[in-house]
Amino acid sequence: MIESVIVLLCAIVAALVVFVLKLLGDNRALNAQLTPVTFDRDKLKEANEILEKKFERVQKEYDDKFSIKAIRDRYKFDEKRGVMVTPEQHYFCTSCLLEGVESQLTTLANGWRCERKACEKFYKNPDYRDPTAAREEYIATRDRGGI
Ligand SMILES: [Zn+2]
Numbered sequence: 001m002i003e004s005v006i007v008l009l010c011a012i013v014a015a016l017v018v019f020v021l022k023l024l025g026d027n028r029a030l031n032a033q034l035t036p037v038t039f040d041r042d043k044l045k046e047a048n049e050i051l052e053k054k055f056e057r058v059q060k061e062y063d064d065k066f067s068i069k070a071i072r073d074r075y076k077f078d079e080k081r082g083v084m085v086t087p088e089q090h091y092f093c094t095s096c097l098l099e100g101v102e103s104q105l106t107t108l109a110n111g112w113r114c115e116r117k118a119c120e121k122f123y124k125n126p127d128y129r130d131p132t133a134a135r136e137e138y139i140a141t142r143d144r145g146g147i
Contacts, residue, residue: 066100083112083123095121 064070075084075092083105084092093114096103103119105112111125 062100066097071097080126081112081123091123093119093121093123095119 071084075086075097077083077094078085078091081091082094084094084097086092091105091107091112093101093103093105093116096114096116096119101116101119103114103116105123106115109125110128110130112123114121114123
């Protein structure tokens with residue numbers, strides 16, 4: 001009788017050992033899966049730090065380029081036309097520059113146009129005279145006997 005109890009206890013102990021060994025194996029397998037995740041997290045943290053430094057550098061370059069002082073150093077405001085002018089006489093959109101966008105203006109016969117889709121501002125040339133109006137003015141002056 002006692003021998004069968006001992007055999008039964010040995011069988012239970014053996015089953016427990018097998019169960020514990022299986023748990024240890026499962027634990028190792030799970031740890032193996034966790035290691036790459038930890039590795040990825042470290043790589044992502046490193047990549048994030050690099051991007052943050054790059055962003056700070058770009059932000060500083062942007063601030064240096066588009067601060068009010070930088071704009072005043074680089075451009076002169078043409079009060080007659082309302083545009084910003086470089087020393088090379090290139091015209092830039094005042095509205096866009098104040099938003100931090102450098103948009104060179106297209107020169108037309110009657111003024112200058114900003115080609116930026118979000119702006120499309122037109123700066124009228126105060127020296128421009130419409131040929132039709134000039135002709136009508138000429139005729140009117142002539143008819144009054146001025147010419
Ligand atoms: Zn503009």
